Each structure stands twice: as C-alpha cells, then as structure tokens.
Amino acid sequence: MPASLRELRSRKNSVATTKKITRAMELIAASRIIKAQQRARDAAPFSRELTRAVSAVATFSNVDHPLTTEHENPTRAAVLLITSDRGLAGAYSSSVIKAGEQLTTLLSGEGKTVLPFLAGRKAIAFYQFRRREVSARWEGFSDAPSYADAREIADALITAFRTPTEEGGVDEIHVVYTRFVSMLTQSPEVIRLLPLEVVEGEDTPEPDELLPLYEFEPDAATVLDELLPLYVASRIQYCLLQAAASELAARQKAMKSATDNAQSLIETLTRQANQARQAEITQEISEIVSGASALADAGASSE
Template sequence: MGAQLRVYKQKISSAQTTKKITKAMELIAASRIQKAMARVKASTPFARAVTRAVSAVATHSNVQHPLTQEPEVIRRSAVVIFTSDRGLAGAFNSQVLREGLELAELLRSQGKEIAFYLVGRKAVGYFQFRKLASIAQWTGDTDTPQFRTAEEISSELLEAFGRGGENDGVDEINLVYNRFVSMMTQTPETLRLLPLEIVESEGDVDDHAVYPLYEFEPDAETVLDSLLPVYVQSRVFNALLQSSAAKHAATQKAMKSASDNADKLITDYTRLRNNARQAEITQQIAEIVGGADALSSAK
C-alpha cells in the first residue's frame, strides 16, 4: 500500500508540474495573439488595395505581361507551404501539410510537376523524415514574421517564375497556409498567386454601372512591372502573418485543453490516492483489532 501511495503522489506531482508549464504557455500565446491579430488587421487592407490596383491594370489594359498571361501549358507548379517553427499547436501543422500534399496530388493528376517551397521547421522536418524533395526552405521567422522574410520568399518565387517550367523554373505559384478565422477556428487555405487571375469586387456586379476609364503613365507594362513584385510581397507577407496569428491561437487552444486534462488527472489521482490511503488505514485497524483479539484469546 505504501508503494502505491508513493506512485500516486509522484503522478500528482508530475501532473501539477505539467499544468504549470501548459498554463504558462497558454498565457504567453494569449499575449502574443493580440499583437499578431493587430499585424494581420494592419496588413490586410494594403494587400487588398495592391491586389485591386494590379487587377485594374491587368483588366483595363491590353498588355500581355508574362505575370498575368496564362501559359499554354503549365509544366511545373510551385507549392509554398507555411508551417511553424514550433509545435504544441494541435492540428495546426498537420492540417496545412495535408492540404499542401493534397493540392500536389491534384496538380500531379493534371500532368504537372511539383516544386515545393517550405516555410517553418515543421514542414522542413516533415519533408526530411519522408525523404521528399524541396527547392527552398525558410525557418526561424514564423512566430513574429518580418517583412524581409517575405521579400526573400517573393524574390525566390519571382525568379523561378521568370525562368518558366522549361528552364527548371515554375509556371504557376500556389500558397498554402492557415488562415486565422477566430480564436477557435483556423482553416487551411490555398491561394493561386501567379499567373494573376484575381478580380476582387465588393458585392454583386452591376451590369448597368458605369466604371471609370484608366490611363497609365508611362505605360501599362511599366506599371505592372512596378506593381506585381509589391503584390507578390504583400500577399506572401499577409500569408506569413495569417499563419502566425493562427498558430498562436492554435497554441492557446491546445494549451488550454492540456491544462484542463492535467486538472482532470490531478483529480483522478487524488481520488485514487485517498482510496489507497483509506484502504491502508482500514487494513492497519483490522490488524490491530485482530492482534488484540488474539491476545485476549490467549489469556
């Protein structure tokens, strides 16, 4: 009985220590999520504005720009997967990796070769463990993403897109990341970045509405040359920020669940310890009474 009591005490102590760690991580994630949400909120209007500007130039001009023109044959597709550098975030990384691999299978079924670009140590570790090839990797900047990381990723993607699938580059670019919906919901999302096929509108399109005419200085091609790198950078940076906010929310939710489970374990083991201690006391009383009876019978 004494050994059993010691086991229960050790398990209770272990659960209490685990609860302290998970509670601290939950509080840290809660403090970071507000900053991450503020950065997403600040970057989203700029990304939308740049997207509308690029869409306007592409829609209202007759220029055939390589970044907006659909190639006749798409030989090679880039899939950029955004994960985190750290775990303890529930299904955050597994669901975006699954989404990226499912997209890759779909593109392969269409006869396209896949080029993976990985963001975050979890994606890198996943691909290394399964011996899957990747073109480029970026790690160490997923908790609080900096714009220079988005610039590096965008530069690599645009350089590969400029070469084209025939010259060991890519013909299209797809981003796969977790989008922050709410504190309880983070959904994997796929965005086809290039070639540009985005025309955003607010509400329903009015067939009888009069839309403005656009003039471009010095010309539409020069405007596109200047806008498209900014568009790619803004979209990649927004994906990094969305993934960061979603990761902190997922961590907070996972650590809250872990703390609740630790509380349940502590309650269960405390009950078992009390039962074992009561059984030990009962056994000791029974032994005393039995010994007293034996002494009285001997007289």
C-alpha cells in the same frame, strides 16, 4: 495491481508540474494572438489598395506581363507550404500539411511536376523524414513574420516563375496556408498565386457605369513591373500573418485543453490517493486489532 500511495503522489506531482507549464503556454499564446490579429488587420488596407492598383493596370492596359500570362500547357507547379516552427498547437500543422499533400496529389494527377517551397520547421521536418527534395525553405518566423520575410519568399517564387521550365522554372505557384476565422476555427486554404488572377469582387464596374481614365507613367509595362512583385509579396505576407494568428489560436486552444485534462487527472489521482490512504489505514487498524486479539488469547491460555 493497484498503485501504491507513494506512486500516486508522485504521479500527481508530475501532472501538477505539467499543468503549470501548459497554463503558462496558454497565457503566452493568448497575449500574443492579440498582436497577431492586429498585424493582420493593419496589413489589410495596404493589400486592398494595392489590389485595386494592380487591377486597374491589368484591366485598362493591353500589356501582356509574364506574371499575368497563362501558360498553354503547364507542366511544373510550385507549392508554398506554410506551417509553424514549433509544436504543441494541436492539429494546426498536420491539417495544413494534409491540405498540401492533397494539392500535390491533384497536381500530379494532372501531369504536373510539383516543386515544394516550405516555410516552417514542421513542414521541413515532414519532408526531411520522407527524404523528399525541397526547392527552398524558410524557418524561424512563423509566429511573428515580417514583410522582409514575405519579400524574400516572394522573390524566390517570382524568380522560379520567370525561369523557363526547361531550365528548372515553374508554370504555376500555389500557396497552402491556414486562414484565421475565429479563436475556435482555423481553416486550411489553397490559393493559386501565379499566374495572377486579379478579382475586384464588389468593385467590378457595372455595364453602364462610367469608367475612369487612367494614364500610366512612364508606361503600363513599367508600372506592372513595379506593382506585381509588391502585390505578390503583399499576398504572401497576408498568408503569413493569417497563419501566425491561426498558429497562436490553435496553441492556446491546445494548451487550454491540456490544462483542463491535467486538472481532471489531478482530481482523479487525488481521489485514488485518498482511497489508497484509507485502505492502508484500515489495513493497519486491522493488523493492530488482530495483534491485540492474539495477545489477549495468548494471555488467557497461559492462565
């Protein structure tokens, strides 16, 4: 049954109100993403230099540190899942949750017990709905994470890693987050955070290259004790900043799509309302003409 003109106008007004909301959210996300990208770029130099320092200590010393020691038979693994606190960001949270589920299935297939560590209300709601146990959770800072938030998560993960597995600790720590590639592309990523694997890439010395002589004060073990927690916190902060930029980019894209769809629906409803109005006018004219013809016939017959 075709909708009446009154119903079409009501639906059009409702869609127009929704369009204003989605347009406002699109503009807010667009303004915040610039700051999020800037924070991610500002954190890169510190992370790069800290990586070089940790690499130097790990490469030019013979210290076996707990954070760099590979377990022979790992049986328990922690997975840090980074999602958003709010929705309306398209498939952002669902994509990273899907990657986390795939990682959990892979680790479980290797005979490892997976302990989830969750950052973001979307991941927390996902686990609560399925009544799964959670080792730790954090929320309220997905769109603007700070170093204090990253350090809090890093301390919890390092504590779990240093705890023996017999007492509830873990042998491995993995991080699942979304890497910001561009405004149109955000890719879920999975990295193994601990045991630490420091890779210098292009900075790796050539076989014939002279290596610098390092002296560690007071000793290499103490330097590692100070640097490695900072390194882990820096990596987690980098993941949080990448996830924040990805979340805002996904929300801007989703809200732009919603705004465009609302505009298309408004145009469709406007066309349908015009057609309904024309049909009503045509019907009213037909009724008037029919009434006039009936009166004329009645007058002619009376004469």
